[in-house]
Amino acid sequence: MSWDAVAAFWSDYTLRTVAAGAAVIGATAGVLGVFAQLRRQSLLGDAVSHAALPGIALVFLLTGSKAPAALVAGAAATGWLGALCVTGIVRSSRVPADSALGLVLSVFFGAGLMLLTWIQRRPDASQAGLDRFLFGQAATLLAADVATMAVLGGGAVLVLVLLWKEFKLLSFDPAYAALLGLPVRRLDILLTGLMVAAVVAGLQAVGVVLMSAMLVAPAAAARQWTDRLAPMAALAAVFGAAAGAGGAVASSLSARTPTGPAIVLAATVLVLVSLVLAPRRGLLAGVWRRWRRRRDLRLHAVLLDLHALAGQHGEPTAAPHAAAVLRAMAAGGSVRRSLRELEGRGWAAAAGGDQWTITAAGRAEAGRFLAARSAAGSAGRTRRDDAPGRDPAHRRRDRRRLRPGGHVPGAAAHGHDERRHQPLDPAGHRRGLPGGRGPRLAVAGPGRGGHRRADRRAGRGAAPHPPGQGGRGHRAGLPGAVQPGRDPAGATGGLGPPRHRRRAAGRAGLRPLRPLRPRRDRPGPARAVAGGRRAAAGRRRAGLFFKELKLATFDAGLAATLGFSPALIHYGLMSLVSVTAVASFDAVGLVLVVALMVGPPAAAHLLTDRLPRLLGLAALMGAASAIGGYWLARWLDVSIAGAMAATVGAVFLAALLLAPQRGLVAAARRRAAQRLEFALAMLAIHLSQHECGPEAADECRPDRIHLHLHWETGFAERVLRAAEQRRLLRREGGLVRLEEAGRALARGALTR
């Protein structure tokens, strides 16, 4: 950008205002988004911003005002209500958080759409401009709007900074915060309130649909670059501001780019760049790390082989060995390349004719490596400073990669290296590790194609190694190749073939998933029919793979063990979902798709536990709310999509309240009854323990019972009356006496 452009930018009042406003929004949302992300509430911001729409419409309907302050207040109110609904649904029912979020989001948004279309039908034109809250219209920002945003956002950030340490503790370890005496619940509400403020501040510029991206994107990008909270928040603010200003400027350069989407696109670019380039968590860094680790393993495997050969021949710096021998020993990778790299590091030396020796430096390195390994082996995890919490998985994977070679030194270099010190059998280098055999073989089976590869290598390796009759069979890693009777690994290794077959069976069983691709060659029926067919096909497929689906949704680990591929089933499910989404998308819009996908199953899940019944009920409720919503929309002449989503919400609400077992009403009644039962039992126990002692005069006085049991006075009186009614006790001489039934109750409760 030339200086002229900068000057032009500063002289352009509108652009300056818009950019400043967008930067303020971005910075505020970035900082608060950090906490939202760390508390796994990023999507709550999504729900809040979508839920703001009905508030805006309602305020306009009720007051006829379009003053920003009033509309923002309305947005804040329903946004807040949406957040409360999400937490309330999660806390009081079995609906998981993501479903609750999707449901609240789409239902509130649908209701907002309904109201908006209702408003738009009105004869006067005063409603013009309300729809800018959908996708935002930054170009309409005035200096006064920016000032409002700055005050709102700045206030939120100020509170956050003041209570930094409290919010940090709350996000990291709420139980500990409670222990220290912090009012956890109130802080929680305050933090959510700050987030609502940040969202609402940005609605006018970015719109309800895109605002949540501003909460999510800068924080996600910032997390990639740092491992500390304060820098992360600062960075998120910078990213947010940059995305806001950058997006605003970018949209000013091209006449047809709306500002809101441009801002969000800018933020997305920041996220992508961070995901790829970040120094430690980035994808490139990960690839580089893996590559280096693999190279180190490969080099050390060959180095240890050389070391072993040298040691076996008992020479200080051994006679040269043929590369072919090393190749036969190696688990994989190009041995010659490794040797050359070893030479480059001064650990090995070429002796001409493809012969290689280990150097003194190489021996030292091999010794150091082995020592480090065995130290790590004996001292457990803590001693290994380089073994961060997440690493074992990597290590396991690496080890597996080398496993197929089973007994070749590649594997030996991996933890079983102590045994490498044993003198090797001159007949074959793969001999002499009897102890290590069992467990290694056991893993070699399920490892990817372990048998086949080991087999092949055995074939290859046998040639350069003539004496190895024993060594050959052993290296092959085939159970029973050597001493079939005594091989302890035979039993475990023998699992291999059936496992393979099972897998194949699993795969074959899943093959019918393929026709999932929507067929385009179908003779063109009406769209709705096609949609219906596609949806039906989706359902049919869900029926076909019922068992697999059930297993994969229930326990991915078990499914994998049984030979089904959870990934495959997962993607199958995803494509089912996408087919359904495509079928209904053009008919009713994105929001409704979310509502119809989340709402009916969530409601059905409140009504039943059994999967078949659940599917049926969900389909039924989905159809019912679609038809009901359609008629509602026709009747009121409002947005069909909005009305359908709102109907889904109503159906879910009904299920949430009235479900026979899990409904809130049923639960409340049950809880009251249980509380009474429980109190009766406690009373009986209390009396049975005290009625014979000298303290009975105090412990058994009906007007003092509530003190001993720490009850409210009124509740204690109610419990006493209920107990009398059931003949658990009687009042006698100003004291309460247990009847036989009461004593039995106490005994029963105690021995329960």
Place this chain on the structure above:
Amino acid sequence: MTAHDPSPAPPAPHTGAGLAVAVHDLTVAYRDKPVLWDVDLEVPPGLLLAVVGPNGAGKSTLLKAILGLVPTAAGQVLIHGEPLARARDRVGYVPQRGSVDWDFPTSALDVVTMGTYRRLGWVRRPGRREREAALSALERVGMAAFADRQISQLSGGQQQRVFLARALVQDTDVTFMDEPFQGVDALTERAIVELLKDLRARGRTVVVVHHDLQTVPDYFDWVTLLNVRRIASGPVAEVFTEENLRLTYGGRVGFLERKADPTPAPGGRDDPTTSHFGRIRP
């Protein structure tokens, strides 16, 4: 409870005077399932107490109820003779390791510094003094070298020791630890035991939820056997008998043959939801 105070004032016998922890008639229920029934517990100051019992016996819940982290249906808790609200400065807590998000962008030193937050009060930030206190606590658990490391890059045992250091920095009279030995390596286990003995030597009280029955006599002075109700509580020599263990574990335990209670998979937690389904053995 036979000691009776004749004064008409609210129930007076349980003043908890002279006791580090006094729990009276504590009852906790998750939904309709009682998790703790009418539990009494008296812990004199200056000793190490193990809370032992089968899975789902309410051990973690007992700790959380004492610390006010779960609502109680009935009962009373006194810390050094005072209700929790007035004794917050005197209690520390080492939660189970699985209870926090280890990917949180924070360092070991940062986590330990959280132990000073209560002393700091609202709004004020930890300064150099707090940092130094946290560092010396890290040193006491042998973790000073890892002060700046992001917490997910620590091994399980190291993470546990960071939690311990946080409790140390709080420097409380009574510390509650929820299975500090679970899933840690031998080195950390030794470090924890040393630390416990050090705390005892300085007159502090430590209540530990413990799983490994065999080490109870070595590590602890007192033991509480718990299975929804309190089975027994007192000095290890008197209370830790096979008879009591059988009562606790439902008669199917020859303690001398068994190595440890069948623990859940590492990271498995005793939180409200699992306890709700917790098996209470007959």
